[in-house]
Amino acid sequence: MTQTVAQRPTFSPWTDPESVPLIRFEGVSKRFGDFVAVDQVDLSIHAGEFFSLLGASGCGKTTLLRMLAGFETPTSGRIFIDGTDVSAIPPYERPVNMMFQSYALFPHMTVEQNVAFGLKQDGLPKAQIREKVRDVLDLVQMSRFGGRKPHQLSGGQRQRVALARCLAKEPKVLLLDEPLAALDRQLRERTQLELVGIQERVGITFVMVTHDQGEAMTMSSRIAVMNSGCLEQVGTPVEIYEYPGTRFVADFIGAANMFEGVVASDSDDLLVVTCPELESDLTISHGGSVPVGAPVTVMVRPEKMVVQRDRPSEGMNGVKGIVADIAYLGDVSIYHISLPSGRRVEVLRTNLRHTGEQELTWEDEVHLAWHPANAMVLTR
Amino acid sequence: MTALDRVARRWGRLIVGFPPYVWLLIFFLVPFLIVIKISLSQAVMGIPPYTPLLEWGEGAVLTIRIALGSFGTLFSDELYAFAYLNSLRLAAIATFCCLLLGYPAAYAIARSSHSVRNLLLLLVALPFWTSFLIRVYAWIGILKTEGLLNGLLLWLGIIDTPLQILETDLAVLIGMVYSYLPFMVLPLFATLEKMDLSLLEAAADLGCRPFQAFISVTLPLSLPGIVAGSLLVFIPAVGEFVIPDLLGGPDTLMIGKILWAEFFDNRDWPVASAVAVAMLILLVVPVMVFQRLQGRATEGTR
Structure with a gap:
């Protein structure tokens, strides 16, 4: 990819x-x-x-x-x-x-x-x-x-x-x-x-x-x-x-979800970042070489995440939250997911079904999932 | 908007727009018609000193008497033609001088910073705070043989004997340029200030040097201001009476002075009125034609 x-x-x-x-x-x-x-x-x-x-x-x-x-x-x-x-x-x-x-x-x-x-x-x-x-x-x-x-x-x-x-x-x-x-x-x-x-x-x-x-x-x-x-x-x-x-x-180009954190380890092209506001560590597969302990920002675009009811599979990044808002734009909907820390995350989802009734609704407990390759580490 | 609002608005407009027209009607158009009427009568001794235009005669006959003698006088005595031509000539030169002096001034004001601009505009309007008559009178002190100007020139050693400036056409010209310059500067400023400066950048960008850009962009776009300013100077200058009376000499023939002389010295109201009517026709017709052409040429420049 x-x-x-x-x-x-x-x-x-x-x-x-x-x-x-x-x-x-x-x-x-x-x-x-x-x-x-x-x-x-x-x-x-x-x-x-x-x-x-x-x-x-x-x-x-x-x-x-x-x-x-x-x-x-x-x-x-x-x-x-x-x-x-x-x-x-x-x-x-x-x-x-x-x-x-x-x-x-x-x-x-x-x-x-x-x-x-x-x-x-x-x-x-x-x-x-x-x-x-x-x-x-x-x-x-x-x-x-x-x-x-x-x-x-x-x-x-x-x-x-x-x-x-x-x-x-x-x-x-x-x-x-x-x-x-x-x-x-x-x-x-x-x-x-x-x-x-x-x-x-x-x-x-x-x-x-x-x-x-x-x-x-x-x-x-x-x-x-x-x-x-x-x-x-x-x-x-x-x-x-x-x-x-x-x-x-x-932030200026498109929408971005950003998580502040600190590099925990860097091995096999897989960077692990600990974010204080998230329960689990995040993995990024193309972080370049960032020294351990350095403060970084993990950036994930809203369309590069999946919002689902099930727990994400092994190897994927996952974050738990509640659907706080849904902006229906016709072709896509933007889901605003509220994390336990109170942080809001935007996820983009294509409206595949030809019906007004979508499978997710307000107050649903959901998981956000994304592949380590779909995130970016920003040091500046 | 309800029907009542519409009615109110229409009446509102009428009420606001009406008084100026009524004013002009009563104090300009009616007197002018009276002047035309007088110009078509004959001078007599008496009060009023002219024959009536309409007369009820014996057996309810309405007699209309139109005497064209006054207009005939204008053509038969070449004094009038000279005076008209000299008025037009002096007014034209004065207008041209005002344009030469006023354009750079207006340009500089329009391109100056906002804080300076208001001060400069105030300075242009400042002379209006003193009486016109007094300001023209002051020029006598400057221009007379033993006046300030001659004194300065003598002191500088530029001349040995004082120049005769007062009581010449030159003095009249100086007085008119001085008096009417603000009327040239203000409309020029208004058009130059409105001009989109990116047009000059575009001209430069397309390979145009600053002077050429002035000739091919600024000048044509300021034409409405040039025309407005020129008319504001030229029209009153043609009929000017005070300036030639105070600064001009006995040979300074201007139509305003002739009019005065016919009216007050000769007490020939019909001829004085004919002079006034002829002057108006002479001015209004070319100005109207010119403005129509101008309107077509500058269509859409703003």
């Missing part, structure tokens, strides 16, 4: 030590007065990636993106794009383009004029501009609206025009600041996959800022999780979710 993910040949230049990253942040910090928005960030992004900066508002992700675009200058550290230190290069000379959260379409220009704007600055001949404008508007399926002004378009259409305006410049890197935040949910989900499709077609490196973890998981090749100016973890969506590096990441 542990290492069966991603065995097919996939796009993963970051695992190749020979590959030279397209974008490199070297010890980049940004302070606004006393406030440290970005703190000593080292980060490499490779050509062709769809890279996401994920975090809550105020975590510094937008500042990092704006430094890449050139709207902010780092207080310290350096930023390289394609081998060039861009720290002193103004935005209008950088080989990057940004799609703004507000889209920032010029209200006094038509769709075509908006898209042509960047090309005109490059001094391209008129015929070539016209051809490029037509091509990118085709790509985002907006050719029919070339003569309209932005206020005559819907939110989704404006988003496409903003994307087209950036793509027309054929930048080395395209920066997206919460590109889908202004769209309603249905449209957003449809646009997510469309955006990935366009990125694969044009082959431009995308760097996206988002606060929506679902969006980041769906679209990205890799995600950098940020917390108060620092990078918490950088990895593929699977790595971030299944192997979170810190308690913050485990």
Whole structure:
């Protein structure tokens, strides 16, 4: 179970030590007065990636993106794009383009004029501009609206025009600041996959800022999780979710049940952790090497546990509790199990039966069970 | 919402919206109609000093007498044409100078920090706290031959003999630019302040240098403010009377002064009224046409 993910040949230049990253942040910090928005960030992004900066508002992700675009200058550290230190290069000379959260379409220009704007600055001949404008508007399926002004378009259409305006410049890197935040949910989900499709077609490196973890998981090749100016973890969506590096990441991405404890023994790749609030010790089968006696957190995702009436079989982890709450979501139900210590644990259960009547109900005495391979040990 | 609420709301709106219209009707439209009426009569000695428009004659005959002589006078004596043209010329130059001075000021205020901004706006409005007449009067002290300006220039050694500024068109221009500058700055500030700054970032991002971004983004988006400010300066400047009367000389021909002279010196009410009506037509028609075009051009920019 542990290492069966991603065995097919996939796009993963970051695992190749020979590959030279397209974008490199070297010890980049940004302070606004006393406030440290970005703190000593080292980060490499490779050509062709769809890279996401994920975090809550105020975590510094937008500042990092704006430094890449050139709207902010780092207080310290350096930023390289394609081998060039861009720290002193103004935005209008950088080989990057940004799609703004507000889209920032010029209200006094038509769709075509908006898209042509960047090309005109490059001094391209008129015929070539016209051809490029037509091509990118085709790509985002907006050719029919070339003569309209932005206020005559819907939110989704404006988003496409903003994307087209950036793509027309054929930048080395395209920066997206919460590109889908202004769209309603249905449209957003449809646009997510469309955006990935366009990125694969044009082959431009995308760097996206988002606060929506679902969006980041769906679209990205890799995600950098940020917390108060620092990078918490950088990895593929699977790595971030299944192997979170810190308690913050485990908690921020998806739901997590966490038990504080102390390492009791470490043998045969089986780590035993004693948790004061649990009756029995927990076993984890891929703990790495953690010294005995070290304080750790055992993390189990709600969908990786089973809730059952019977005592779990030998070799499984088991915890006894009472069903305190059931949140019925249709496809799944979330069971809130109250442990003897008073602690609540979340378990996800697929509603297999086609009936409103489920086999477990409130106040039932139940056992939670999970395989040692399905838990994670967090030391940070 | 009940039917009663609806009725109350409709009446509420009427009651709130009505007084200003009644005010304008009684104190602007009616007097203006009277002015038109007077402009269509002939001057006579007496009280009032013009012939009536309507007259009940023998045998219940209603006589309407429309005299176009006053308007004829406007065309036959080229003094009026000169005065009109000079008014338009001075007002246009003053408007242009206000725009040149006011745009950078409005831009700076709109981009300043919130705490400084209020102070700067207060400073723009501060002159209104003193009487307009007194402020224009003060310019006489500055501009006259032995005034402050000439004194300074002489002291600096820039000139040997005092300049004749007072009683020239230049003095009138200085006075008008000074008086009307706030009317240019405030509407410009309002549009510039509203502008989404991410548009300028987008322009820079797309390869546009700051000056080019100003020309192709900021300037077109501030057009409504430029138009509003220009109209607020130009229209009163054309009919200005106080400034040319105090700062201008005997050769400063402006329509406001002519109007005054016809009314109070010549006591020719019909011609004075015709001058006023002609000025209004001259101003209102082009302004309306311009605003309609403008409205179409800037459609959807906000």
